[in-house]
Amino acid sequence: xxxxxxxxxxxxxxxxxxxxxxxxxxxxxxxxxxxxxxxxxxxxxxxxxxxxxxxxxxxxxxxxxxxxxxxxxxxxxxxxxxxxxxxxxxxxxxxxxxxxxxxxxxxxxxxxxxxxxxxxxxxxxxxxxxxxxxxxxxxxxxxxxxxxxxxxxxxxxxxxxxxxxxxxxxxxxxxxxxxxxxxxxxxxxxxxxxxxxxxxxxxxxxxxxxxxxxxxxxxxxxxxxxxxxxxxxxxxxxxxxxxxxxxxxxxxxxxxxxxxxxxxxxxxxxxxxxxxxxxxxxxxxxxxxxxxxxxxxxxxxxxxxxxxxxxxxxxxxxxxxxxxxxxxxxxxxxxxxxxxxxxxxxxxxxxxxxxxxxxxxxxxxxxxxxxxxxxxxxxxxxxxxxxxxxxxxxxxxxxxxxxxxxxxxxxxxxxxxxxxxxxxxxxxxxxxxxxxxxxxxxxxxxxxxxxxxxxxxxxxxxxxxxxxxxxxxxxxxxxxxxxxxxxxxxxxxxxxxxxxxxxxxxxxxxxxxxxxxxxxxxxxxxxxxxxxxxxxxxxxxxxxxxxxxxxxxxxxxxxxxxxxxxxxxxxxxxxxxxxxxxxxx
Amino acid sequence: xxxxxxxxxxxxxxxxxxxxxxxxxxxxxxxxxxxxxxxxxxxxxxxxxxxxxxxxxxxxxxxxxxxxxxxxxxxxxxxxxxxxxxxxxxxxxxxxxxxxxxxxxxxxxxxxxxxxxxxxxxxxxxxxxxxxxxxxxxxxxxxxxxxxxxxxxxxxxxxxxxxxxxxxxxxxxxxxxxxxxxxxxxxxxxxxxxxxxxxxxxxxxxxxxxxxxxxxxxxxxxxxxxxxxxxxxxxxxxxxxxxxxxx
Numbered sequence: 001x002x003x004x005x006x007x008x009x010x011x012x013x014x015x016x017x018x019x020x021x022x023x024x025x026x027x028x029x030x031x032x033x034x035x036x037x038x039x040x041x042x043x044x045x046x047x048x049x050x051x052x053x054x055x056x057x058x059x060x061x062x063x064x065x066x067x068x069x070x071x072x073x074x075x076x077x078x079x080x081x082x083x084x085x086x087x088x089x090x091x092x093x094x095x096x097x098x099x100x101x102x103x104x105x106x107x108x109x110x111x112x113x114x115x116x117x118x119x120x121x122x123x124x125x126x127x128x129x130x131x132x133x134x135x136x137x138x139x140x141x142x143x144x145x146x147x148x149x150x151x152x153x154x155x156x157x158x159x160x161x162x163x164x165x166x167x168x169x170x171x172x173x174x175x176x177x178x179x180x181x182x183x184x185x186x187x188x189x190x191x192x193x194x195x196x197x198x199x200x201x202x203x204x205x206x207x208x209x210x211x212x213x214x215x216x217x218x219x220x221x222x223x224x225x226x227x228x229x230x231x232x233x234x235x236x237x238x239x240x241x242x243x244x245x246x247x248x249x250x251x252x253x254x255x256x257x258x259x260x261x262x263x264x265x266x267x268x269x270x271x272x273x274x275x276x277x278x279x280x281x282x283x284x285x286x287x288x289x290x291x292x293x294x295x296x297x298x299x300x301x302x303x304x305x306x307x308x309x310x311x312x313x314x315x316x317x318x319x320x321x322x323x324x325x326x327x328x329x330x331x332x333x334x335x336x337x338x339x340x341x342x343x344x345x346x347x348x349x350x351x352x353x354x355x356x357x358x359x360x361x362x363x364x365x366x367x368x369x370x371x372x373x374x375x376x377x378x379x380x381x382x383x384x385x386x387x388x389x390x391x392x393x394x395x396x397x398x399x400x401x402x403x404x405x406x407x408x409x410x411x412x413x414x415x416x417x418x419x420x421x422x423x424x425x426x427x428x429x430x431x432x433x434x435x436x437x438x439x440x441x442x443x444x445x446x447x448x449x450x451x452x453x454x455x456x457x458x459x460x461x462x463x464x465x466x467x468x469x470x471x472x473x474x475x476x477x478x479x480x481x482x483x484x485x486x487x488x489x490x491x492x493x494x495x496x497x498x499x500x501x502x503x504x505x506x507x508x509x510x511x512x513x514x515x516x517x518x519x520x521x522x523x524x525x526x527x528x529x530x531x532x533x534x535x536x537x538x539x540x541x542x543x544x545x546x547x548x549x550x551x552x553x554x555x556x557x558x559x560x561x562x563x564x565x566x567x568x569x570x571x572x573x574x575x576x577x578x579x580x581x582x583x584x585x
Numbered sequence: 586x587x588x589x590x591x592x593x594x595x596x597x598x599x600x601x602x603x604x605x606x607x608x609x610x611x612x613x614x615x616x617x618x619x620x621x622x623x624x625x626x627x628x629x630x631x632x633x634x635x636x637x638x639x640x641x642x643x644x645x646x647x648x649x650x651x652x653x654x655x656x657x658x659x660x661x662x663x664x665x666x667x668x669x670x671x672x673x674x675x676x677x678x679x680x681x682x683x684x685x686x687x688x689x690x691x692x693x694x695x696x697x698x699x700x701x702x703x704x705x706x707x708x709x710x711x712x713x714x715x716x717x718x719x720x721x722x723x724x725x726x727x728x729x730x731x732x733x734x735x736x737x738x739x740x741x742x743x744x745x746x747x748x749x750x751x752x753x754x755x756x757x758x759x760x761x762x763x764x765x766x767x768x769x770x771x772x773x774x775x776x777x778x779x780x781x782x783x784x785x786x787x788x789x790x791x792x793x794x795x796x797x798x799x800x801x802x803x804x805x806x807x808x809x810x811x812x813x814x815x816x817x818x819x820x821x822x823x824x825x826x827x828x829x830x831x832x
Binding site for chain 1: 599600601602618629630631634635637638639640641642643644646647648649663665684685686688690691695698699702703704705707711713716717718719720721722724725728729732733735736761765768770771
């Protein structure tokens with residue numbers, strides 16, 4: 001097995017992974033950096049983020065206000081020391097991107113422009129039209145090309161972390177082109193592998209978002225934290241699930257039910273604001289969890305619009321006019337025309353909530369460190385407890401930057417004065433990893449099909465682990481996912497080629513998703529309250545006395561996962577009321 | 586929702602088994618609003634799990650799923666079945682070696698991107714603490730559409746010069762260099778000119794314009810290359826005809 005020696009290995013080359021790589025290279029040019037990803041960096045799903053990135057820059061705004069919006073938006077499940085660090089670092093990181101060439105939209109005087117976003121009390125979302133994530137990703141990728149110490153391993157699929165002496169000391173990964181497995185020996189590993197939305201059938205997430213990074217850490221004994229919090233974005237295209245950015249509403253778009261009523265006023269987000277004059281932090285600029293839940297209630301009441309793509313509500317942007325739409329929402333217009341045949345300039349577009357983002361993930365602290373020495377994580381795959389029970393739109397692109405960099409700095413600190421690695425022990429682990437893949441290739445008595453298991457998983461998640469949940473449904477899902485994990489051990493490969501074998505990668509990705517789905521569902525069953533994006537029909541209130549704690553789910557091999565608890569860090573904002581009434585409450 | 590049977594003829598090639606690529610025919614029921622990628626996904630899920638191709642976002646922004654569809658380079662997530670009649674022929678992107686089935690080897694493209702120094706080389710070094718570089722909306726608009734490239738490589742598959750001369754840097758890479766040259770914050774043009782104002786660079790382009798025709802993001806690489814040629818010609822005149830004006 002070929003060996004690659006690195007000081008730091010990074011798994012995932014989207015926004016967080018690239019930011020980490022650049023921070024490593026800038027801080028110490030002598031570091032050997034291995035940047036490993038199952039796709040070329042610019043294919044990473046960061047590219048699909050549309051709306052923008054939040055950071056305090058304008059007069060009249062303050063770090064405290066960004067803090068308060070984030071903490072109340074997260075329904076007080078955020079760790080407040082983490083939020084404090086985040087809001088302080090955010091403007092610097094966004095300026096850094098500007099200095100690297102990111103084409104942010106501008107004011108007439110040449111300063112950076114900001115726009116309104118849901119749950120934010122001030123305009124503080126930096127944007128590059130409605131392709132903000134795309135530009136951030138490409139700016140980072142292109143910037144990374146000037147650092148010779150960043151050695152990329154594009155289209156390498158990470159298999160297993162290598163642990164010895166209680167430390168993470170590298171990983172195995174398969175070169176997809178050849179099928180060859182390589183051993184990466186690294187003093188520290190940073191996971192930046194993205195989310196896991198593909199465990200649901202209807203999602204904004206690209207095909208690659210299968211929770212591989214989360215599963216890598218989970219199987220190595222690192223708990224997944226607060227996995228039960230799944231963000232439904234309220235405005236997805238009903239057929240493809242493609243995202244119509246929150247900036248649609250930030251710019252003044254409104255949501256209508258079948259009677260043309262702006263129904264959000266019936267769910268604690270009113271009174272109605274004047275058309276064309278969106279008001280921050282109320283009505284259509286409420287947070288995503290509340291908006292998606294309002295849709296569910298409208299559906300129960302029979303107030304949704306029946307379309308050929310199923311039940312929907314309408315997102316109306318006609319009053320914005322063609323000029324503003326073309327200038328600020330060109331991608332949205334193009335997406336709705338090509339995939340739905342609706343021009344937002346002349347017609348309201350049918351939308352419905354769609355799985356978008358995982359608030360939970362690999363448990364990390366404010367240093368982006370996991371409980372496993374030598375392992376760090378950042379981005380959507382991590383749960384640093386910035387987003388709590390509900391992420392505010394435009395915080396996650398900044399999270400990539402702030403905690404991608406932080407992971408790099410923490411890793412550098414960690415690798416000073418480490419004891420020498422026991423290379424024989426690591427190689428033995430690597431061979432075990434290789435044997436696992438060999439067994440899959442040589443299996444002849446498999447009885448289960450990948451696509452069949454995947455379909456059953458998705459159906460279970462959609463049916464039982466959606467916007468509203470209850471004990472019976474969650475218990476059914478936990479049981480079902482446990483069975484699916486057992487059946488997965490008998491999955492059969494159809495393709496045994498060594499060259500770019502996507503059948504194999506889909507089987508491995510399914511394994512990641514099943515582990516994540518089980519952790520998510522076990523967490524949801526254990527959280528007997530309604531908070532943020534986790535809503536229980538049988539426990540309808542937030543319960544700070546018993547539930548203001550993080551749920552940590554621990555992998556137990558083929559057995560059922562174990563749940564433990566961790567306190568939420570509260571520095572200065574005691575749990576209070578989430579007020580999206582525009583000051584009318 | 587209406588369904589119809591779609592016939593696809595897909596190029597298959599596994600270098601471990603096949604001496605030569607060959608076509609395989611599939612019939613798959615498709616919804617009328619589907620794209621070619623949806624049809625491939627339906628084949629992969631329920632007919633032939635051994636078919637291989639790249640894809641991710643399904644919204645024409647990740648740039649993974651470029652392929653030849655009825656002989657034209659297209660993003661398969663943006664090629665609507667309703668626009669095709671009869672058998673749809675699907676092949677890997679032209680002008681790149683085939684890795685397997687519809688998957689091509691992208692090394693050459695990736696290498697060329699890097700060679701043009703596609704990153705800001707600041708004209709003036711401003712500390713972060715001093716805030717952003719000022720850039721007016723007009724200055725932004727000068728380069729913005731050249732920054733929309735998703736690296737899907739369709740323009741390389743369409744380019745007749747790249748087909749003849751693989752050393753040619755090609756449309757996307759030169760356009761990306763030009764994007765930074767046009768950025769008011771940048772001062773790196775001279776460095777990039779040494780790479781792009783060469784025989785492997787812009788002078789190789791015969792201005793057929795096929796790149797701009799196939800670009801799914803209206804980046805207009807042909808326009809960028811034309812601008813680079815004009816600017817490079819002006820450089821030449823300045824250096825050779827105006828005494829004392831050389832750099």
